[in-house]
Amino acid sequence: MASMREIKRRKASIASTQQITKAMKLVSTVKLQRAKSKAEATKPYFDCMYDTVATMLSKSGNVDHPYLKSGESSKKAVITITSNRGLAGGYNNNIVKLITGDEAFDKENTEIYALGKKGRDSLALKGYTVASDLSEVMNGPIYADAKELSEELLAKFEKGEIGEIYLAYTVFKNTVTHIPTMLKLLPVEIEAKEAAEGGVNIPMNYEPNEEEALGMIIPKYITSLIYGAMMEAVASENGARMQAMDSATSNAEEMIQKLELDYNRARQGSITQELTEIIAGAQAIS
Numbered sequence: 001m002a003s004m005r006e007i008k009r010r011k012a013s014i015a016s017t018q019q020i021t022k023a024m025k026l027v028s029t030v031k032l033q034r035a036k037s038k039a040e041a042t043k044p045y046f047d048c049m050y051d052t053v054a055t056m057l058s059k060s061g062n063v064d065h066p067y068l069k070s071g072e073s074s075k076k077a078v079i080t081i082t083s084n085r086g087l088a089g090g091y092n093n094n095i096v097k098l099i100t101g102d103e104a105f106d107k108e109n110t111e112i113y114a115l116g117k118k119g120r121d122s123l124a125l126k127g128y129t130v131a132s133d134l135s136e137v138m139n140g141p142i143y144a145d146a147k148e149l150s151e152e153l154l155a156k157f158e159k160g161e162i163g164e165i166y167l168a169y170t171v172f173k174n175t176v177t178h179i180p181t182m183l184k185l186l187p188v189e190i191e192a193k194e195a196a197e198g199g200v201n202i203p204m205n206y207e208p209n210e211e212e213a214l215g216m217i218i219p220k221y222i223t224s225l226i227y228g229a230m231m232e233a234v235a236s237e238n239g240a241r242m243q244a245m246d247s248a249t250s251n252a253e254e255m256i257q258k259l260e261l262d263y264n265r266a267r268q269g270s271i272t273q274e275l276t277e278i279i280a281g282a283q284a285i286s
Contacts, residue, residue, distance in 0.1 A: 004266045011259040018252035024087065025245035032175065032238035039172055039231040046228035053221045056214070057188065063210050067218045069187050071163035076110050077131070077153055079185075079226060081169040081233040082119030084138055089247075091170065091240035092118035094180040098168050100126055102182070111162065113149065115141075115230070141234065146227035154219055157186055165222075169229035170236035176243060178236040183229075185222050 002010075057063070078099060082092045096119060099105050099112075111131040114120035116138050124130050132152070137145045156162045165186040171179040206213045 002262065002266070004263060004270065007259055007263045007266060011256055011263065014252050014255050014259070018249055018256070021245045021248040021252060025242055025249060028238045028242035028245060032235060032242055035231070035235040035238050036172070036175075039228075039235045042228060042231055046224045049221050049224045053188070053217060056217065060206075060210055060214075063214065065211055065214050066158065067186055067188055067214060071157055071187075072160045073163040074109050075162045076105060076164045076166060077113055077156070077162045078105060078110060078166045078168055079113045079149065079153075079229075080115065080119040080123065081138070081167075081229055082114075082116030083233075083237045084117045084135055085241075086118060087244060088237055088241040089244040091178065091237055092116070092122065095119055095168050095170065096122045096126075098180045098182055099123065099128070105166075113153070115149075115233075138230070138234070141227070141230035143223070143227050146230060147223045150219060150223040150226055154186075154222070167225060167229055169233045170240075172232040172235040172239065175239050178240055183225065185225060188218060188221075 057068075080095060080099065082095050086092070099110070100123075107127045107129070110128055112120070112123050112128050113132045113134065114123070114130055115134050117135045120130055120133055120135060132149075134145070134149060137149075153162070153165050157165060164184065167183040167185055169181060169183075171181045173179055
């Protein structure tokens with residue numbers, strides 16, 4: 001059994017760590033509420049954008065547009081949204097597994113566009129090519145950041161440098177549920193939607209033409225998805241960190257209680273030993 005001094009020192013160390021995890025949990029809780037509010041406020045716009053593009057494509061028939069078919073290149077660009085800091089449970093690792101666990105994303109043909117240092121570092125260590133590091137964006141994501149990234153990737157797609165674009169992020173379901181998700185951005189693939197009235201698809205008329213209209217709406221659609229993913233990812237990150245710190249605080253409490261029992265046992269053993277020595281000494285004198 002450890003000595004009383006060792007137990008006391010370890011108990012003090014764990015108590016100090018517990019104070020840190022408690023503080024981090026409170027900070028994450030406040031940040032989660034802010035991020036959750038932003039995600040919920042922006043979600044209607046992005047849902048509307050998705051529905052708009054889905055309706056347009058479902059009523060357009062066989063439209064020949066570059067954004068609707070794979071490029072000539074075999075390269076896949078994956079926008080990877082993780083966090084810049086750790087201590088968030090499996091939040092970052094789940095996104096990394098989403099990419100490394102899919103055979104479609106082999107190291108030779110996959111380029112990582114990293115939004116978050118943790119995902120960037122993990123994937124780089126596993127041999128993936130990090131084509132762009134935009135980790136600082138996750139410290140305070142704004143729509144302009146998503147637009148800039150969208151324009152860069154669309155330009156490469158149009159030049160034939162990449163053939164497909166994907167988005168790996170964490171969907172914020174609620175405080176305790178966060179779902180790692182892989183979404184294909186280009187070529188656009190949306191399930192056909194039937195019109196509400198009698199399930200009849202009314203043809204979509206474009207002015208001046210469908211190529212120009214889709215060329216304007218799809219970049220906005222992609223930018224919206226990227227920004228929406230950023231907002232959900234920030235909420236998910238803080239939710240995951242809050243849970244992780246809550247678990248760490250609870251575990252520290254259990255360890256402190258166990259150490260208190262060990263300390264009491266050691267103290268009782270020490271007292272018993274002293275009494276035994278006193279009695280033995282008294283008997284020897286008499």
